[in-house]
Amino acid sequence: MNVRALIVAAGGANYGSLCEACRRIGVDAHLSDDPARIADATHVILPGVGAAAQAMGALRARGLDRALRELRRPLLGVCLGMQLLYEHSAEGDVDGLGLLRGRVRRLPAAPRWPHMGWNTLAPRMADHPLLRDIGRDDWFYFVHGYAADDDGATLAAAEHGAPFAAVVARGHVHGTQFHPEKSAAAGRRLLANFFAL
Amino acid sequence: MLARRLIPCLDVADGVVVKGVRFRDHRVVGDIVELARRYAADGADELVFYDITASPERRRVDVAWVERVARELDIPFCVAGGIRSVADAEAVLAAGADKVSVNSPALARPALVDDLAARFGSQCVVVGIDVDAQADDHGAWRVVADSGKPEQASDSGRDLLAWVREVDHRGAGEIVLNAIRNDGVRAGYAHALLDATRAATDLPLVASGGAGAVEHFANVFEHCAVDAALAASVFHAGEIRIGELKRYLAARGIVVRP
Incomplete structure (x- = not known):
């Protein structure tokens, strides 16, 4: 199947790096804020830089929000985009998309905030499959x-003061709390794994 | 476990990378994208691009080079210098920077830190602080404003530790503490200043100013609870290669990303 990747572009954040990261692994990703384009994509990435409420x-x-809830193809939330997949965020006390259960x-x-x-x-x-060739090193x-809490949806946790969900998946909904597009070779592998789903 | 970060700082003037001693006498060291790519390949954890002309000349950062860098890099980078408003920060972040760093404009209008944190989240907001301190001035460290051009540099009237606490409270996500007297002199980081700053805040803290040898990096990580060490001239001159520095630090038991 040909990959038709779409990056959800809403809110003026940093999409260029994500587009380039996709291009480096041979995926031509398009930016759009059109709900119809989202329905047409094979793989959707929800990025996010900024504050949750905004x-x-x-x-x-x-x-x-509706287009993302109706989506059945693979979806990857990145950083704030992953946080928006949940029911609620304490940042600005805002309800999220509710695609993943939890808060x-x-x-x-301690030891430092932010991480x-x-x-x-x-x-x-x-x-x-999202963690193929990715390990503890x-x-x-x-x-x-x-x-997000380290719970049943966690594929991999990370720890900073306390364990939290670093890579999650439930059905077609996936998320990474880190930035794969800024994580050099390991990040490239994760993005390639996502587009192979 | 979170790794200690090594951050080459590239001073940018008119679209090229330059380096001066104590912020003076700049000379060209190379092309922005070429150097950025080299450092990323060499294992740099992050890069800081400091537009040394935008701030004192009250110009906006030219986002064309920010976009070029964002296309090339697959590690994070921060842009400093010339960011005076939410709109300035938005342009730089939209061009692909991961973080913005504010210094003199925050001294002139501290609410800028609150505004940036509210709009972009604290994780995007770095506050750079320049201090001109003698080793024996304990407790009387004053923050310097407009240090990008020595003839415009002035005492901001602010006490270092009071300012650190204030920007933490206002929503800063990281502090870069630059010791002006150590900058370019290559005699080691300003440990007393860093220790005092560390005691005043739990924010990520980046040591800047003074690196001249691999031991200086090991010393600052072993003696000061800093999260990252920033340097420019030793990296640009090729005297210290980041890959070798990381192997040295790892052998001394310091957690770094290989």
Whole structure:
């Protein structure tokens, strides 16, 4: 199947890096905020830089929240985009898309807040295709102050003060709390795994 | 476990990378994209591009080079210099930067930090702080404004530790502490300043100014609880290769991304 990748572009954040990261692995990803284009894509990435309340507002204003809820093809939320998949975020006390059960909470203040830098993963379901060729020795770039609970949807956890969900999946809905597009070779492998789903 | 980060800082003036000693006498060291690509391949954890002319000349950062860098890099980068408003930050972030760093404009209008954090989230907001301190000035560290051009540099009237606490409270996500007297001198980082800053905040803290040898990096990570070390001239001159530096640090038991 030919990949028709779409990056949900709502809210003026950083999409160029994600587009380029896709291009480097041979995937031509298009940017759009048109709900009809989302329905037509084979793979959808929901990025996000910014604060949760603002980002949800931007999705709702364009009817993208409904389009994302109706989607049945593989979806990957990245960083804030992953947090928006959940029922609720404590950042701005805002309801999310509710595609994953659970809540996004503020990370503990210690040892540092926010969590910024390169960290490793503790796989919980290492045989999931999204984690193919990715293990405990791979480093990923995180930059976030809030995170989802390490629960049944967790494919791999990371730890910063407390364990949190770093890679999640339930059905067609996936998320990474880190930025694969900023995580050098390991990030490239994860994106390639997503487009192979 | 979170790795300690090594961050080459590329000072940008008129679209090329330059380096001066104590912010003076700049000379061209190379093309932005070429250097960025080289550092990423060499294992840099992150890059900082500091537009040293935008801030003192009150110009906006030219986003064309930010876009070029974003297309090339698969590691994060931060843009500093010339960001005076939410609109300035938005342009730079939309062009592909992961973080913006504010310094003098935040001293002039501290609410800029609140505005940036509310719009983009704290994780995007770095506050750079320049301090001109003698080793024996304990407790009397003043923040310097407009240090990008020495003839415009001035005492901001702010006490370092009070300012650190204030920007933390206002929503900063990281602090880069630059010791002006150490910058370019290559005699080691300013440990006393970093220790005092560390005690005043739980934010990620980046040491800047003074790296001249691999031991300086090991020392600052072993003695100061800093999250990252930033350097420019030792990397640009090729005297310290990041890959070799990381192997040295790892051998000393410091957690780094290989």
